[in-house]
Amino acid sequence: MKFIDEAKIQVIAGDGGNGIISFCREKYRPFGGPSGGDGGKGGSIWAIADRNVNTLIEYSFSRQKKAKNGENGRSNACHGKNAKDIFLRMPIGTLIINYKTGKNIAELVRDKQTILLANGGKGGKGNIHFKSSINRVPYKKSNGVKGEHKELKLELKILADVGLLGRPNSGKSTFISAVSNARPKIGNYPFTTLNPNLGVVNINYNNFTIADIPGLIKGSSYGAGLGIQFLRHLQRTKLLLHIIDVSLFKNKINLIQEINEITQELKNYNVSLFKKPRWIILNKIDILSEKEKIKYLENFVDYFKSKNKIFKISALTHTGCSELIFEIFNYLSKLTS
Template sequence: MKFIDEARIEVIAGDGGNGVASFCREKFRPFGGPDGGDGGRGGSIWAVADRNINTLVDYRFSKLHKAKDGENGRGADCYGKGADDIFLRMPVGTLITDRNTDEVIADLTEHGQQVELVKGGEGGWGNIHFKTSTNRAPRQRTEGKEGERRELRLELKVLADVGLLGMPNAGKSTFITAVSNARPKIADYPFTTLHPNLGMVRVSHEKSFVIADIPGLIEGAADGAGLGIQFLKHLQRTGLLLHIVDLAPFDENVDPVKEAKALIKELRKYDESLYEKPRWLVLNKLDVLNEDERKKKVKDFVKRFGWKGPVFEISALNREGCDDLITEIYAYLEQKRTQEQRSQETQMKEEAQGILSIDPDDPRFKIIEE
């Protein structure tokens, strides 16, 4: 199935039912008084995050979602029935924005998360509510309110801890196959990967993380060339990027340094925040080089590329160096989670101290002596 990561839909909540003006007409009860009931509430529409769904394909073909209206009130104190709400199941990682205002309505990041997209209209009041000691036969009633309506843009951003960057045929799919449970298509021609792939990397029985692979980038991608730029947004949620470079291309005229610099240029042109993310350099396909040539090429690449960050030498085909890389990635992610948790705890303590602390000069806390 083709990977669908964007959709546009319209959601319309139900209108509230109208209240009714009615009077009791039972036998032996002359002047029975008002008995008009209220209208029912219109149906609302909710978005629900579901981890069992991984595309937005359903919303490409079903673009209009409308809830039912509430029933009108009736006599004999009968209230109209409220309409049922509609729940739209969406993949975890869906970003929902208003197409007209660009307001972010919801970011579905957890399974089971529910967000109200549009609210149903409240039902109108029947004349039973307008009865007073001086107005015993009221004929007033109110109509139900209209339900909300919105035009929405759905955008799926996959949730992963690590993202893979690289030119076409750099070996990203081979790498994610070697270290995770993902099984993407692998072939000896560029642009084999046509949609993002997610894989679970298991370091040990209780230690794991998620890795994402997107189609390869080419020069001019930020201006719309190629496929990778369409899926770069999926890497915005990742905590670490792996820049995979083919250090032994089949074409001798291809310069790995030039390609790597072109990719970084496109990345920065697309999104500065994505460019600033932590990034590691992974030199791939070193199994086709002898030891002396390998050392020479690695040293030459790092020097010409001007790289000062972490460098890993691997061969994804035979898993050489992959285990060490996976161990380092997990240690980095754990350290980052620990720092974020400590930062949150510190912030919570500071907020608690701010709430509990009393300023003696605050007039609200002055002691009154009698």
């Protein structure tokens, strides 16, 4: 299924039914008086968070959601039928925005959370309500109220405890497949990951979630590569893991500069994301010889140890992955205790 994390929709609530003018005409009630009933309420439109829905793909094809109008009132003081409400199932983590004003309406952050998007119009009153001591035969009624009509923008932000970031081919997908139940596409070419992936890590009868997004490169904030459109999925995380391919040391690439470049992309996108706790993960250490590890890694660790936690792993061989997962679990546990 294609991953869709943005959509624009119209929600049109139903109009209220009109009240009617009617008079009782029964054989043994010659002066029965007014009997016009009220109109029914128009259908409202609600958003409901559903943990079984993962994308906004439904709303990229069906962009207008319209509820039915309430029925008009009936004679003999009968009330018109209320229209049924419509419930739109959306993924947990969906942000609902008023498209015209840009104002946030709501965020769906828990399963079964329900938000009113467009209120159905109230039904009009029949002439039975306008009877008085001086007006026994009222020829007056009211029409139903129009239902609300809104244009909305939907943005999906994945709810995860830990977020992965790094350059293409740094091993993020291999790592998430090694430590969680996620099975993303893995390939030996740039931008293997085209859509965010979410994995659940089970540890000590507990679990936490990890989100993997497509790789970042210098200039992503200006549209280079796949851009920064997927960075929104890391905004709700508690911890970021910056995965680095240490095999690039062989090509004498300045990885310290590379880290600073990715860090700058975060800062350009969102200051709060830039300030999140971020650990440095040196991946693919199985490729390096012992001399290379000593020559490059030690200097690198010394440079960053005062700023970030440093971990050396191999996602392919699982070396160091268990230790890293326990460190993450302990860190998250302290946040919730």
